[in-house]
Amino acid sequence: MDIAGLTKKLAIAPGVVVPRTLxxxxxxxxxxxxxxxxxxxxxxxxxxxxxxxxxxxxxxxRPVTLEGNYVDLVWHEAEFRDDKSYTYVLTNPHHGYIGCVYLYPLGVRRQLTVEMLRHDVDVSWWVTPSAYEAGLYTATFEALQCWLGDELPFAAPFYSNVEIPR
Structure with missing residues (x-):
């Protein structure tokens, strides 16, 4: 089966509201x-x-601009509102803004494969250098493992980051 170029839509059960804060x-x-x-x-x-x-x-x-990133943020807002993808800002009490988490349909970020079909969401994230040095990259992965299937309606995540904490 050739599924290259396809996406697996996020399946949100009727009545389920994806939380805006975690x-x-x-x-x-x-x-x-x-x-x-x-x-x-x-x-x-x-x-x-x-x-x-x-x-x-x-x-x-390359570096992003205020004007270009504004368009991206409005797009992320619309995607969240329409249950097409979910983007979150990550914060920490001591570091403030530390990065972002993305919950995308499978096949958007990486080419869809048959093996990926058993998953229900593509999860990726990044943190700033100071947050990384403080261990918050790994802390984010740990948080994601708790949130997914518990607070977030996805039980079979595909973590698409190149660097996955062990």
Missing amino acids: DHERVHAHAITRDDLEADVAGINTSLELIRRTRGGSWPT
């Missing part, structure tokens, strides 16, 4: 909005190499 020990998350613009631009631009090294993929190819 909390776990040292990591907190809230649905990204245009109000996060300045912190998001600063976070991305200080993390270019770390994002590509840990999350993988080609984004970001």
Whole structure:
């Protein structure tokens, strides 16, 4: 079966509301909005190499601008509202803004494979260099493992980051 180029839509049961905020020990998350613009631009631009090294993929190819990132944040808001994908800002009480988490349909971020069909969501994340040094990259992975299937309606995540904590 050739499924290259296809996506597996996120299946949200009727009546299920995906939470806009999540909390776990040292990591907190809230649905990204245009109000996060300045912190998001600063976070991305200080993390270019770390994002590509840990999350993988080609984004970001260069520093982002306020204007360009504003369009992305509005798109993320609409996707969240329409249950098409979910993007969260990560924060920590001592570090403030520390990065983002993305919950995408399978086949959007990476080419869909037959093996991936047993999963229900593509999960990726990144944190800033200072958050990484403070162990918050691993803390985010631990938080995701608690949130998924418990607070978030996905029980079979596919973690698509290149660097997965062990």
